[in-house]
Amino acid sequence: MARIPLMAGNWKMNLDHLEATALAQRLYWALRDANFDYSKVEVALIPPFTDLRSVQTVTDADNMAIVYGAQDVSVHAAGAYTGEISAHMLAKLGCSFVVVGHSERRQYHGETDQEVGEKAKAALGAGITPIICVGEALAIRKAGEHVAYTLAQIDGVYAELGPTLAPATTVAYEPVWAIGTGEVATPADAQEVCGAIRGRLAALFGRETAEGIRILYGGSVKASNVASIMAEADVDGALVGGASLDPAEFSKICRFAELIA
Numbered sequence: 550m551a552r553i554p555l556m557a558g559n560w561k562m563n564l565d566h567l568e569a570t571a572l573a574q575r576l577y578w579a580l581r582d583a584n585f586d587y588s589k590v591e592v593a594l595i596p597p598f599t600d601l602r603s604v605q606t607v608t609d610a611d612n613m614a615i616v617y618g619a620q621d622v623s624v625h626a627a628g629a630y631t632g633e634i635s636a637h638m639l640a641k642l643g644c645s646f647v648v649v650g651h652s653e654r655r656q657y658h659g660e661t662d663q664e665v666g667e668k669a670k671a672a673l674g675a676g677i678t679p680i681i682c683v684g685e686a687l688a689i690r691k692a693g694e695h696v697a698y699t700l701a702q703i704d705g706v707y708a709e710l711g712p713t714l715a716p717a718t719t720v721a722y723e724p725v726w727a728i729g730t731g732e733v734a735t736p737a738d739a740q741e742v743c744g745a746i747r748g749r750l751a752a753l754f755g756r757e758t759a760e761g762i763r764i765l766y767g768g769s770v771k772a773s774n775v776a777s778i779m780a781e782a783d784v785d786g787a788l789v790g791g792a793s794l795d796p797a798e799f800s801k802i803c804r805f806a807e808l809i810a
């Protein structure tokens with residue numbers, strides 16, 4: 550089954566809503582100038598909550614094929630949860646995606662696999678594709694436990710979803726030691742874990758479902774390393790942090806196929 554690659558730019562806590570509008574426009578122009586074919590690669594922006602309305606307005610106004618999503622979502626549908634944002638609110642703003650279980654949320658906000666699974670379920674209930682993040686810290690990799698650790702995260706999250714919801718998910722493998730460090734996993738490192746994740750999804754939900762789920766790599770992806778990572782069989786895109794804040798660099802990442810040629 551052909552999986553359309555996804556390049557998602559996770560802006561993290563960067564850019565106010567005016568800067569967000571400017572970056573979306575500059576990226577759009579850069580891709581337009583390069584005659585970018587959105588049917589071959591899906592391009593998504595993952596800005597902070599406060600930028601979503603502005604990103605919606607600018608992408609609608611210019612009829613951009615760029616899609617967008619949020620960086621987190623509440624497990625709750627509505628109610629007395631001060632500071633939380635519901636999946637319904639994100640759907641109303643036109644979000645296609647929501648990142649759940651990013652390592653920064655697991656680390657600083659104590660999110661567990663169960664909670665990440667509940668967040669993914671809340672997103673799916675509103676018609677939004679969750680990008681489920683998994684990945685190991687440096688000590689776990691040094692101990693040679695990275696595959697087992699990451700697969701245990703997959704088991705924990707997908708236990709909340711089951712076979713009906715699983716096909717509508719996306720996974721991002723982000724080794725924590727490669728995030729924001731400039732330390733990129735080798736293509737073989739990325740393939741080892743992304744391949745193991747697909748194998749586990751096949752064991753849980755069947756080969757056909759596993760072949761349809763996109764698995765992204767994240768961690769210091771740049772224009773200079775994206776092509777070799779994308780050449781791996783089980784890597785279907787990238788979740789890009791720092792490099793997605795530079796429209797010229799991110800547009801090159803989206804055009805990774807030209808870098809292979």
Ligand code: 13P
Nearest residue numbers: 559728729768769790791
């Ligand atoms: P960097 O690309 O800045 O390493 O961030 C990766 C990441 O965490 C994307 O979600």
